[in-house]
Amino acid sequence: DVKVTQSSRYLVKRTGEKVFLECVQDMDHENMFWYRQDPGLGLRLIYFSYDVKMKEKGDIPEGYSVSREKKERFSLILESASTNQTSMYLCASSIYYEQYFGPGTRLTVT
Amino acid sequence: AQSVTQLDSQVPVFEEAPVELRCNYSSSVSVYLFWYVQYPNQGLQLLLKYLSGSTLVESINGFEAEFNKSQTSFHLRKPSVHISDTAEYFCAVTDPGNNAGNMLTFGGGTRLMVKP
Incomplete structure (x- = not known):
């Protein structure tokens, strides 16, 4: 069965902290994605990766970076967390346009 | 760039009533279309998809959607809803001819x- 896992379901961080969100997929998918989900705005793409060590900016990359050192793992990094980054973060992997999502991490920055 | 409009942010409906969730997308030569469902406190799950062939596609739990190219729409319908259908529904689109990374x-x- 397809599985995408995210390191935390809930996370509370302080302004200015460096935050790591981890995502692991067990399907050998080449493509992986990070989205943030906010009410009324749907899902907005932050970054995606189509191969190990390859990354592309999405629609809202400012304030974020990513790392993909292994095929199964895609990390989202908030270099210096700010309150406007409080959101639900969703990771996905895909094959043939069908995306499989993790359960999400609800991040609160205080 | 593609865009997707879901005209209704909330749809209240009584159990066993029919429902339609509307989705319109910006025009493109070719499109793949998807509906995803998100139950409370969960990630998104694929509900159904249109890639080619019949314009009417169905899910295993009674939902259906029809691809209408002239109206650039992909509305989701169910003839009789259950309490368990309470969720958030997302429409998604991609242009397969111009899309690196399957975005x-x-x-x-x-x-x-x-x-x-």
Whole structure:
């Protein structure tokens, strides 16, 4: 069965902290994605990766970076967390346009 | 760039009533279309998809959607909803001819609230 896992379901961080969100997929998918989900705005793409060590900016990359050192793992990094980054973060992997999502991490920055 | 509009942010409906969730996308030569569902406190799950062939596609739990190229729409319907259908529904689109990395563009979501 397809599985995408995210390191935390809930996370509370302080302004200015460096935050790591981890995502692991067990399907050998080449493509992986990070989205943030906010009410009324749907899902907005932050970054995606189509191969190990390859990354592309999405629609809202400012304030974020990513790392993909292994095929199964895609990390989202908030270099210096700010309150406007409080959101639900969703990771996905895909094959043939069908995306499989993790359960999400609800991040609160205080 | 593609865009997706879900015209209703919330749709309240009584149990066993029919429902339609509307989705319109910006025009393109070719499109793949998807509906995803997100139950409370969960990630998104694929509900159904249109890639080619019959314009009417169905899910295993009674939902269906029809691809209408002339109206650039992909509305989701169910003839009789259950309490368990309460969730947020997202429409998504991609242009397969111009898409590195299999990216999807998502609509803003429609919250379906089924009342007893």
